[in-house]
Amino acid sequence: MNMRSPLARVLGAGSARQGVHHWWSQRVTSVALVPLSIWFLVSLLSLPSFDHWVVSAWMAQSSSALLLILFVLVAAWHSQLGLQVIVEDYVHAAGARIVTLVAITFAHVLIAAAGVLAVLKVALRSAQ
């Protein structure tokens, strides 16, 4: 039986004194994603064809490779921040919430690293 006062329940374990960094990063990454995604779509669509060698040659240019890596990293970061919000909204059991959040972080680091590796491999191989 929970006999704590209503105020004690609201105060709980106190303020985490964090959250502003998460909130602000979410805004900044979404702003960064606007030019990055426009650049990505416009560059892809303006390629003469989607043949393997055409796309690889485009990726081999330093500017494309650099922006693609940024795109992958920022998109993964933004997605991780967004999924964290959804989990915090809906997963109420503390244990399940923490495990899910850690799993999501791992998955995003993996996706980001795999994306960077893929860009580098294509770019460096085609550049030879």
Next chain:
Amino acid sequence: MAEFRLPRNSRIARGVTHAAAAGATQVRAVRIYRFNPDSGENPRLDTFELDTKSCGPMVLDALIQIKAATDSSLTFRRSCREGICGSCAMNINGVNRLACTTPMQELQGDIRIYPLPHMPVVKDLVPDLTHFYAQYAAVKPWLQTRTPAPPDRERLQSKEEQEKIDRPAACILCACCSTACPSYWWNSERYLGPAALLAAYRWIIDSRDEATGERLDELEDPFRLYRCHTIMNCTDVCPKDLNPARAIAEIKKMLVERTS
């Protein structure tokens, strides 16, 4: 996980229909949520056929009339009947509002009245607001200072400074906003909700208050503050035309500004 269905003992059954008195000329059906914790039964939806000619124009008038003439066990809160005490907040035709300032004429079709959503129900239209009030108390809704007040007068505030708190201070704590907020439905244990956050904001921007930093510290929390996702239901329903969503956005802005 969040609950998307009512628990079994909260599902609403069909209730009884009280036919209009003979000779009634302007009959409207008023469907009202009924729940009596002592009966051990599930809640039900009763229908009262009301002769709107025989009562005043507002939804509260209808409730008072039904209680007086048809069913004295009908339970609801009211006091001022002029939109200033905040007691009569309920969900009327799907929207949280004050029964005393909602004209029946503005409602389409049958009138459907439920208690404020997602709160424990004490009886009929009376929700348990204990937690909601504790959240208000948690933001320390009073002036905090270190500078002693001038011995011979009140603490001064310019006209512009007063105007900043004029609107937020008009909140009547009716709970229409918080109980319309999906984030509050899912996480009210830890999310303070728009009403308490508006109250916190009212003291954060009070030029006489000297605890601004501590107040912001207390709010900077993934749950207390950042469960607000700017859905804006709060601002839509506020019967006093206040803007809790903007107050919350301002608090978030102040938290960013003090880090850079």
